[in-house]
Amino acid sequence: MTALDFTTHTIPLEGKSKISAKNVNLWYGEKQALHNINLEVGENQVTALIGPSGCGKSTFLRCLNRMNDTIPSCRIQGDISIDGDDIYAQSLDVVHLRARVGMVFQKPNPFPKSIFDNVAYGPRLHGLSESKDHLEHIVKSSLERAGLWKEVSDRLLSPGTGLSGGQQQRLCIARAIAVSPEVILMDEPCSALDPIATAKVEELIDELRENFTIAIVTHSMQQAARVSQRTAFFHLGVLVENGPTEGIFTSPIDKRTQDYVTGRFG
Amino acid sequence: MADNHTVSAFDQELNALKTKVLRMGGIAEANVAAAIQAIVRRDKALADRTISSDQRIDVFDGEISELVTRLLALRQPMAVDLRFIVGTLKIATDLERIGDYAKNIAKRTTAIGTAVPTQPMHAIPRMGEMVLGMVKDVLDSLSAEDVEKAVAVRDRDAILDELYNSVFRELLTYMMEDPRTITGCTHLLFIAKNLERIGDHATNMAEAVYYIVTGKRMHADRPKADVTAEISDPSQVA
Numbered sequence A: 001m002t003a004l005d006f007t008t009h010t011i012p013l014e015g016k017s018k019i020s021a022k023n024v025n026l027w028y029g030e031k032q033a034l035h036n037i038n039l040e041v042g043e044n045q046v047t048a049l050i051g052p053s054g055c056g057k058s059t060f061l062r063c064l065n066r067m068n069d070t071i072p073s074c075r076i077q078g079d080i081s082i083d084g085d086d087i088y089a090q091s092l093d094v095v096h097l098r099a100r101v102g103m104v105f106q107k108p109n110p111f112p113k114s115i116f117d118n119v120a121y122g123p124r125l126h127g128l129s130e131s132k133d134h135l136e137h138i139v140k141s142s143l144e145r146a147g148l149w150k151e152v153s154d155r156l157l158s159p160g161t162g163l164s165g166g167q168q169q170r171l172c173i174a175r176a177i178a179v180s181p182e183v184i185l186m187d188e189p190c191s192a193l194d195p196i197a198t199a200k201v202e203e204l205i206d207e208l209r210e211n212f213t214i215a216i217v218t219h220s221m222q223q224a225a226r227v228s229q230r231t232a233f234f235h236l237g238v239l240v241e242n243g244p245t246e247g248i249f250t251s252p253i254d255k256r257t258q259d260y261v262t263g264r265f266g
Numbered sequence B: 001m002a003d004n005h006t007v008s009a010f011d012q013e014l015n016a017l018k019t020k021v022l023r024m025g026g027i028a029e030a031n032v033a034a035a036i037q038a039i040v041r042r043d044k045a046l047a048d049r050t051i052s053s054d055q056r057i058d059v060f061d062g063e064i065s066e067l068v069t070r071l072l073a074l075r076q077p078m079a080v081d082l083r084f085i086v087g088t089l090k091i092a093t094d095l096e097r098i099g100d101y102a103k104n105i106a107k108r109t110t111a112i113g114t115a116v117p118t119q120p121m122h123a124i125p126r127m128g129e130m131v132l133g134m135v136k137d138v139l140d141s142l143s144a145e146d147v148e149k150a151v152a153v154r155d156r157d158a159i160l161d162e163l164y165n166s167v168f169r170e171l172l173t174y175m176m177e178d179p180r181t182i183t184g185c186t187h188l189l190f191i192a193k194n195l196e197r198i199g200d201h202a203t204n205m206a207e208a209v210y211y212i213v214t215g216k217r218m219h220a221d222r223p224k225a226d227v228t229a230e231i232s233d234p235s236q237v238a
């Protein structure tokens, strides 16, 4: 086996950084899954995380809202901060962190509740609504921002699981934004959707960028190219290259990036 | 460049595209050489063959456009593949233009007749040799992905422009000395201008090759020394 190449090429972020990861190493038991990751996620930008299966994209994404805490064998080292707040600090309230950093998963996973309750769940949990009217307002505006309101306004009390896949995913996005997070993490949010539903979610991602910071894992390079401003390419647990998306897809610096984006990995 | 894709059919298509562009380039280069020969030797038959050969270049141009469109749609290429595919399309356009200039030059074989004295005629092979060298080298640079060669082609364009300027002056001088040469020298002027334009297209191609291989723009200070526009008043030339 050849030695791992730990080189990272970074074209520095222009503008404000929202999330800063410094020297992040992560192990599952004995196996190291992330090697000294240094990455800045720009505020009000979409950052795409790409790379071959098993390279550590989801692992890294889960570090950003401490989802890995639930995995007993997982050990993490290094610093991750949001707006300068160390998210691994002893004093940090993880429930509060997950309200600041929402997550949307690969498979739409609405709760087995009504559409309304799906979206109202977070605001209720975090005590964000002052009254019934206020809660209704939050639900409506979240569904509107997720581009779903028109399609579901007449059936808010029917189950979320009865929607189409694409609608379910937008419902999950509405649920994520209902608690007014600062950051939204998305792990392959479109992989279960058809092209039209995908296009709608992509358009939504682009709109959400105005108010949120977004990090998205995707296996579609075209999707990364379409929705993101910056792209980070991971390979074997190493952050190989990160910089403006256009550069990654037109003239990547590292040969590993080139091989991956041109489809040369075996 | 076109090797080791996970989808090997893509490698084959990229190789086919490269082969097509190089073959098209070979014909364009041959046509320029033939056009110059036809002029110099006043060889009407050769001129006719050169003119009809231009069709083959146009056919290649069409085929390359189709292939490029298909590759973009089906393979959604990225990085060096994308640069290569888009670059070959640009190169094909330049080659098509070069072919047109060769045709234009060949067409003047008859018109020029025996009207031009031998002395001014010398300018044409002098420029022609240089232009042909540029076209040949830029095709080699594409074939071998040789960036240095591409830069050298671009650098020669300034020398070609200077040569064109001196030819321009020289021909004006002949015309002023002996107005009977005006018709013939005017044809030669157009031919010289066509050759100079071929050099510009070779330079475009060199820039495309550079971008394909490196992903960067060739340094912006492209030498430009065609000053004939400023000295077009003959009274200032003599």
Ligand SMILES: Nc1ncnc2c1ncn2[C@@H]1O[C@H](COP(=O)(O)OP(=O)(O)OP(=O)(O)O)[C@@H](O)[C@H]1O
Binding pocket: A028, A033, A051, A052, A053, A054, A055, A056, A057, A058, A059, A060, A071, A073
């Ligand atoms: N809970 C876990 N326990 C042990 N190993 C894990 C766990 N989760 C991930 N891994 C390992 O860590 C590495 C990175 O996995 P990760 O899921 O982050 O990859 P990924 O880039 O998201 O891949 P994919 O594109 O397939 O989703 C892999 O080798 C994986 O097997």
Ligand SMILES: [Mg+2]
Binding pocket: A057, A058, A059, A187, A217
């Ligand atoms: Mg994953």
